[in-house]
Amino acid sequence: RGPGPSDGATGRYKPPATETNPALEDPTPDYMNLLGMVFSMCGLMLKLKWCAWIAVYCSFISFANSRSSEDTKQMMSSFMLSISAVVMSYLQNPQPMSPPW
């Protein structure tokens, strides 16, 4: 085995290539973020409760899959939007959600 530590030149940490190429990384958090926003807009505009609930789920999934380097502001805004969609749907129409069957 080689002489070991002291002889080698020390290089610095370079982030792996995938970080510089986010398209190669898992696109799940971005998709879920977008989907969450779309659903919450649908829920708000069309007053559909189930849309708003799905939006909440989407923003949770996006948060769980997010990279630590990603902006928390984006996550928070999508989360707040979905919560507001749920709240507004219930304020406008306090009836409980009816199942589709």
Added chain:
Amino acid sequence: MKNLYIFIALLFIPWSFALAKYDEFEDGDDIMEYDDNDFAEFEDVSEDMVTESPQRIITTEDDEEEATVELEGQDENQEDFDDADAQEGDTESEPYDDEEFEGYEEKPDASHSKNKDPITIVNVPAHLQNSWESYYMEILMVTGLLAYIMNYIIGKNKNNRLAHAWFNTHRELLESNFALVGDDGTNKEATSTGKLNQENEHIYNLWCSGRVCCEGMLIQLKFLKRQDLLNVLARMMRPASDQVQIKVTMNDEDMDTYVFAVGTRKALVRLQKEMQDLSEFCSDKPKSGAKYGLPDSLAILSEMGEVTEGMMDAKMIHFLTHYADKIESVQFSDQFSGPKLMQEEGQLTKLPETKKTLLFTFNVPGSGNTSPKDMESLLPLMSMVIYCIDKAKKFRLNREGKQKADKNRARVEENFLKLTHVQRQEAAQSRREEKKRAEKERIMNEEDPEKQRRLEEAALRREQKKLEKKQMKMKQIKVKAM
């Protein structure tokens, strides 16, 4: 409140109602008598009477006064009757006219509705029912969210524990081989942090450096997404395992020029399609390693036979055979540039940068249900990595091999240049046109007419020279051809 209500009712009851009642009384004389034993009738009547007695007493006093003053005044007397009737509505079932109840519909309605109208039970809307049961869908949703959050916390912690278990197991070996263990790139000086770098809830990085022959080693612990409930459910259908990816970047002088890979057949087929270097240099399909004593699960991709011969020494074979179940792929390449990039036409004019790299992908045993103890079984694999680093440094191709390798690389480069020839030409052409345009603009913008003229002449002369050169070239080519 009740007293007030009675009083108001007494004030507003239409006296026509009293008229009708009055008709029942055949004699006017009876009125007098009625005054005397005003409330004799009321003694047996409903309990409500008892509460009304104080009010009644007052009214009767009034009535008596009025009765004595005006015998025939029906207005006053009606108060009596109203009172009586109001209280006796329940007990007396007398026929009545609808007209009499124009301004006073509530009480008679209450008493007579049973007789007249069928009871319609109104459907109270669900949200006014005040029962939680009607909101079962919402409760379901919230329960789902809570389950997701619980799973997130549990999954995150499990991944964390696994990562630290791995690191604790491997720390000693790494520290004895590398000067710098753990670096997140933020400090100005290269100091060992001795910690994993958490990129995600399921990806942990570790950078080791400071060893002879290699620039550095990046270890990525790619765990399963235990923190995402969707992923957990998907994995129930399709089991997957945690992976440890190790990428060793070699110094230029410490590795010869060859491309070689060994791993599971499935992984190699995929890599051959995806990886730039494997697809270009290893054109054959993955071959079985049975010749060298490798188990059937493993296959070999190599640039040339000599490399395989050189790589498959006894120790290597020992490693590969013993830990075959944990090995996904091992790739040695001097032309490593990552996966094939999706290039747009006309964009790529240069070959991607290559680096001499050793890549290892290991599967953590347990197929998803790993425990921190399983991390110990990966330690021998790290020893294998260290061994491979040294081996790559020692292994040199002989003259023939080197020639072949150089030829291969030249071939690849040529192919690439051919492909991009058109694009490069176009790029050069556009650059020339840009220059011309810039010059013309300069001439146009020149205000001094003299200067303008001079510049134009200079441009004309240049053009003429170029044309002459081209003609000369053409002539030369013609002469040569002849």
